[in-house]
Structures are given as C-alpha cells and as structure tokens.
Amino acid sequence: MEMDKILILTHNLPDGDAIGSALALTAGLRQKGKKVRATWSGELSSCYHVLTDSYVDEDFVPEYIVSVDIAGTHLLPKETRHLGDRVDLAIDHHGTNTGFAKESLVIARSASCAEIVMDVITEFGGEITPYIGSCVYVGLSTDTGCFRFNNTNPESHMRAAQLAMLGVDIANLNQLFFEQKSRARIEIERRVLDGIEFTEGGKICFITITREMMDQTGCLESDIEGLASLPKSVEGVEAGITLRERPNGNWKISVRTKYLNAAKICSYFGGGGHTFAAGCECSGTPFDIKVAMVKLIKQEMDS
Amino acid sequence: MEMDKILILTHNLPDGDAIGSALALTAGLRQKGKKVRATWSGELSSCYHVLTDSYVDEDFVPEYIVSVDIAGTHLLPKETRHLGDRVDLAIDHHGTNTGFAKESLVIARSASCAEIVMDVITEFGGEITPYIGSCVYVGLSTDTGCFRFNNTNPESHMRAAQLAMLGVDIANLNQLFFEQKSRARIEIERRVLDGIEFTEGGKICFITITREMMDQTGCLESDIEGLASLPKSVEGVEAGITLRERPNGNWKISVRTKYLNAAKICSYFGGGGHTFAAGCECSGTPFDIKVAMVKLIKQEMDS
Numbered sequence: 133m134e135m136d137k138i139l140i141l142t143h144n145l146p147d148g149d150a151i152g153s154a155l156a157l158t159a160g161l162r163q164k165g166k167k168v169r170a171t172w173s174g175e176l177s178s179c180y181h182v183l184t185d186s187y188v189d190e191d192f193v194p195e196y197i198v199s200v201d202i203a204g205t206h207l208l209p210k211e212t213r214h215l216g217d218r219v220d221l222a223i224d225h226h227g228t229n230t231g232f233a234k235e236s237l238v239i240a241r242s243a244s245c246a247e248i249v250m251d252v253i254t255e256f257g258g259e260i261t262p263y264i265g266s267c268v269y270v271g272l273s274t275d276t277g278c279f280r281f282n283n284t285n286p287e288s289h290m291r292a293a294q295l296a297m298l299g300v301d302i303a304n305l306n307q308l309f310f311e312q313k314s315r316a317r318i319e320i321e322r323r324v325l326d327g328i329e330f331t332e333g334g335k336i337c338f339i340t341i342t343r344e345m346m347d348q349t350g351c352l353e354s355d356i357e358g359l360a361s362l363p364k365s366v367e368g369v370e371a372g373i374t375l376r377e378r379p380n381g382n383w384k385i386s387v388r389t390k391y392l393n394a395a396k397i398c399s400y401f402g403g404g405g406h407t408f409a410a411g412c413e414c415s416g417t418p419f420d421i422k423v424a425m426v427k428l429i430k431q432e433m434d435s
Numbered sequence: 436m437e438m439d440k441i442l443i444l445t446h447n448l449p450d451g452d453a454i455g456s457a458l459a460l461t462a463g464l465r466q467k468g469k470k471v472r473a474t475w476s477g478e479l480s481s482c483y484h485v486l487t488d489s490y491v492d493e494d495f496v497p498e499y500i501v502s503v504d505i506a507g508t509h510l511l512p513k514e515t516r517h518l519g520d521r522v523d524l525a526i527d528h529h530g531t532n533t534g535f536a537k538e539s540l541v542i543a544r545s546a547s548c549a550e551i552v553m554d555v556i557t558e559f560g561g562e563i564t565p566y567i568g569s570c571v572y573v574g575l576s577t578d579t580g581c582f583r584f585n586n587t588n589p590e591s592h593m594r595a596a597q598l599a600m601l602g603v604d605i606a607n608l609n610q611l612f613f614e615q616k617s618r619a620r621i622e623i624e625r626r627v628l629d630g631i632e633f634t635e636g637g638k639i640c641f642i643t644i645t646r647e648m649m650d651q652t653g654c655l656e657s658d659i660e661g662l663a664s665l666p667k668s669v670e671g672v673e674a675g676i677t678l679r680e681r682p683n684g685n686w687k688i689s690v691r692t693k694y695l696n697a698a699k700i701c702s703y704f705g706g707g708g709h710t711f712a713a714g715c716e717c718s719g720t721p722f723d724i725k726v727a728m729v730k731l732i733k734q735e736m737d738s
Binding site: 278279280281282284285286287288289290292293294296297302303306307310311312313314315318321322325326328334364365366367368390 | 581582583584585587588589590591592593595596597599600605606609610613614615616617618621624625628629631637667668669670671693
C-alpha cells in the first residue's frame with residue numbers, strides 16, 4: 133500500500149470491538165510510518181482510557197479509507213456517512229457485510245473484527261506490541277462477552293492465550309471491562325429489574341431504559357453497556373429485547389436471541405447485525421414498538 | 436495404583452470445580468477398570484444434570500481415598516469428615532492446602548483443580564473423552580468466572596481451546612452455567628440490590644441474603660450461585676462481603692477482594708480459601724457480623 137494518509141472509520145455507537153480494531157490498526161500502521169486518523173462519534177467510556185492514552189489525532193486529507201467492524205454504510209455515524217461510497221477496504225466479521233467497499237476482508241467465522249486486524253498487522257510486517265495486543269483483547273473479549281457467548285470458538289481462546297503471553301494484562305482489562313460496575317449501574321439495574329416484562333409464556337422478555345432513568349441514576353452511556361444481554365439471560369427466554377430511549381426521542385432496540393434470527397427481525401426496522409445479536413432504531417411509543425416486535429418474533433418462531 | 440475401590444471426596448457446598456474434578460476423575464478411573472464412588476453433600480443444581488447423567492453410585496468399602504479441590508479437612512462435609520485423616524491423595528490448587536493427605540498434588544498456579552485432574556487422567560493413560568472434557572471445562576470455567584477473574588492465565592485459555600477442539604460443547608455449557616438466570620434469581624437480585632450497603636467511603640460493600648428472601652422468591656441454592664461476586668464488582672469497592680443465612684441460623688460469609696488477603700480475613704473466623712476469594716461461617720446478628728468484618732478489613736487495609 134503506497135498511500136500514506138489513512139483514515140479509519142467505525143460504526144455508530146462504537147463498541148469494544150470497533151474501538152479495539154480501530155486503535156490496533158492505527159498503531160500498527162503507524163509502525164510503518166503511515167499517518168493515520170481513526171474517528172468515531174461520541175465520548176468513549178472511561179474504561180477505554182487505558183487504550184486511548186497514546187492516541188493522537190492527526191488532521192489530513194485521507195488518501196485511503198479503511199472501515200473496521202462495519203457491515204454496511206447505514207451503520208456509519210452521521211459525521212462520516214458521506215464517506216460511505218469512498219471506503220477502499222472493509223475489514224469485518226459480519227456475515228451480513230453488504231460489500232460496500234472497493235475491497236473487503238470479511239471473515240464471518242472470526243468472533244471479533246479485532247482478531248482479523250491483528251492478522252492484517254502481522255501480514256504487513258507489523259509487531260504485535262502489548263499495546264496493540266490490549267486493543268485486540270478488548271475487541272475479542274467484549275465481542276464474546278468474555279468468552280461466554282456462543283460465538284466463542286477454539287481460535288478465540290488460542291488468541292487470548294497468545295495475547296496474554298505477549299504481555300497483555302488481561303486481569304486488568306477484565307477488571308475494567310467486565311468486573312467493575314459503577315454505583316449508577318447498580319442503581320439502574322435495580323430499576324430495570326423493577327420494570328422487566330415477559331410475554332408469550334416467558335419466551336419474550338423486555339426491558340426498558342428511559343432518559344428519565346438515566347437522569348435519575350446519573351448513568352452515562354458507558355454505565356449501561358452490556359445491559360442489553362440481561363433479558364435473554366432469563367431462563368426460558370428465546371428473545372430478549374431492550375428498548376432504550378435516545379436523546380432525539382426515538383428508541384434504540386437491541387434484540388438478543390438463542391435460536392431466532394435477530395438480524396432478520398431487526399432488518400424489518402432497517403437495522404441489522406449478527407444472527408443472535410442485532411439492533412435497530414424505531415420511533416413510536418414503547419408499547420407500540422413492543423407489540424410490533426412481538427408480532428415479528430412470533431412470525432420468526434413459526435417459520 | 437493397585438487399589439481397585441476408590442472413593443473421591445470433595446468439599447462442603449461443592450462448586451463447579453469440585454463437582455467437575457470429582458466427575459472427571461470418576462470417569463477417568465473407570466476407564467481403567469476401577470470401581471469409583473464420588474460423594475458430596477446436598478443436591479446439585481439443575482445445570483449439573485448435563486454432567487451427572489452417566490454417573491452411577493457404587494457402594495463399597497474404599498481401598499483408596501482421593502480428595503479433590505479440598506484445602507483442609509475442616510472443609511469436608513459432615514458426612515465424610517470422619518475420613519479426613521484417611522485421605523491417600525489430595526489433588527488441589529489451593530496454595531493454603533494444609534498437607535492433610537498422605538500424598539499431595541497441589542499446583543497453586545492452576546486456575547482450577549479440574550485442570551490438574553485432567554493431567555492426572557492423561558498421566559495414567561486415560562482418554563479425555565468429550566464427557567470428561569465437559570467436566571473439566573465446568574471446573575475451569577466456573578473457577579475463573581468464565582475467564583474473567585484474575586486467576587485466568589494463558590494456560591486457562593490454552594486448556595479451553597484444547598477442550599473445545601476435543602468436542603466439548605462450550606457454547607451449551609456457557610449457556611447453562613453463565614448465561615441463564617432463573618426468574619427467581621432475577622427477583623432475588625432486585626431484592627439484594629435494594630439492600631446493598633456501603634461503608635468506609637465505598638471501599639467495603641455488603642449484601643445480605645436471608646432465608647425469608649429465599650422463600651419469598653422461591654430461590655433454590657443453585658439460583659444464588661455466583662451472587663457473592665456482586666458486591667466486589669461495584670466500582671471503588673475493595674472488599675465485597677456477602678452474608679447468607681443458613682438453615683441453622685448461622686451466617687455463611689463470602690469475602691471477595693481486589694488486593695486484600697481474603698483468606699487471612701476469613702481465617703479469623705475459622706474459614707479460608709484463596710487470596711482474593713474466601714469464606715467462613717459465623718453466628719450472631721448480621722449487624723454484629725458486619726461490624727466485626729469491617730474492623731478486620733480495616734486492620735488488613737492498614738497493614
């Protein structure tokens with residue numbers, strides 16, 4: 133690659149895999165003397181500070197654009213959506229990738245995009261430093277729910293062992309990303325549990341997070357990370373749905389399933405994602421959204 | 436080993452590592468034509484049924500006694516406590532093992548006892564079948580909090596990768612042991628969160644589980660497994676303490692710490708365990724127990 137000014141894009145509401153992939157690739161390319169800028173919208177939660185300390189923003193006109201962990205251009209944040217048809221390379225692990233980029237490196241079997249990024253860095257002769265390894269571990273561990281979700285495969289564990297041996301402080305990262313809960317999180321969990329709802333004989337479970345609940349508990353975005361996996365975790369639940377009120381009054385819907393195709397369910401609302409973990413955004417009242425979701429989910433259950 | 440009738444003991448209130456180790460060793464020894472009986476007190480929670488289906492109790496006078504995951508004879512359940520001075524071999528991963536057995540195989544670096552058992556089975560020429568692998572995975576994954584706790588090391592991940600490649604259905608086991616929460620569990624978590632208490636500027640956190648809460652929510656023992664890690668998970672907490680009312684009116688205390696020596700704290704009450712995860716049993720009112728614990732913990736903090 134002769135291009136020297138590289139822009140890295142990732143998706144809206146970036147998660148650990150998006151951030152970890154973007155930061156790992158940034159550091160890897162800089163080893164090769166490239167000028168790199170990674171962008172995302174919004175503030176990162178405090179646990180990412182462990183990764184972003186060495187991050188320096190560079191301002192330039194990009195010669196080459198790489199997207200990481202993005203399945204389609206509709207998932208770009210509004211700040212970079214105009215670049216959607218200019219992406220040179222998409223590195224991704226979503227089987228639903230729309231092929232929007234000029235070149236695509238999509239490995240759906242990979243539990244995280246960060247693992248693919250690690251192989252790319254090794255491929256172009258970069259060194260996997262403990263810092264890059266930490267970025268990859270954050271991507272891998274957050275996308276597998278710390279090796280708990282059903283996308284965890286032997287390679288995930290091999291990779292984790294390799295990263296730990298490369299000097300990644302997995303104990304510290306696990307503490308930051310999986311062990312620690314803010315007091316605001318504890319408080320909102322109690323409220324969320326107060327409002328938990330079941331239907332279809334306990335096969336569908338809803339939780340709702342309103343702006344008011346966020347305000348009353350003093351929760352930041354980072355405080356509610358991963359809460360969307362709560363409803364699916366209840367015994368007997370086949371589809372766990374989280375409704376989260378957005379500042380613009382719309383609702384961000386997260387769907388987590390055991391057997392049903394969550395990506396297909398969300399696609400009816402213009403969303404997408406993985407087979408068992410997907411999302412979309414809806415307008416309307418929570419009740420109307422829930423009724424519409426139940427109808428779609430029942431349709432999926434019967435098909 | 437010429438002995439043909441082997442009894443396997445494990446500790447009181449057996450956890451996943453105790454059960455996984457006992458069942459793996461049972462199956463491994465039976466491959467070699469041994470008669471084996473593994474014993475534990477109490478009912479196992481429903482998720483263990485995936486492991487115990489093929490388990491058949493054999494009645495005999497033991498010629499050889501092996502203990503797994505037991506640090507000292509005081510941790511034996513009352514049914515087998517009389518056998519404490521007759522243990523021929525202790526297989527354990529607790530650095531605090533008292534050396535009570537005639538021979539000891541104690542590897543403190545090992546995140547789980549089940550991993551040591553796996554190596555023992557391989558050593559005597561046994562085959563690690565998917566069933567034995569599943570028992571080992573349950574031990575390894577439950578003792579590391581599914582690779583989240585700070586005892587997780589590169590070997591833990593290598594072992595998990597190896598087990599997955601041997602045909603262990605880690606997705607199914609993770610679902611049973613880590614993903615799934617009963618509705619009773621969801622209900623008791625809400626009540627536990629209602630009663631959460633902090634002291635010492637948020638450095639010590641207490642939760643309390645009474646018999647009444649268990650009865651009102653219909654919780655079984657298995658429903659509250661792992662709940663003791665909740666208080667330590669709150670940001671800023673250095674010692675998380677769980678008080679659980681026992682049927683005899685005593686309180687089972689679980690201490691989880693980030694830096695403090697939990698085993699030392701519990702040893703003042705005749706308990707023990709690992710450096711960062713230990714337990715003991717106390718009589719008295721919850722308030723008096725909490726006051727006594729705070730005093731001891733402050734002493735540890737200052738030392």
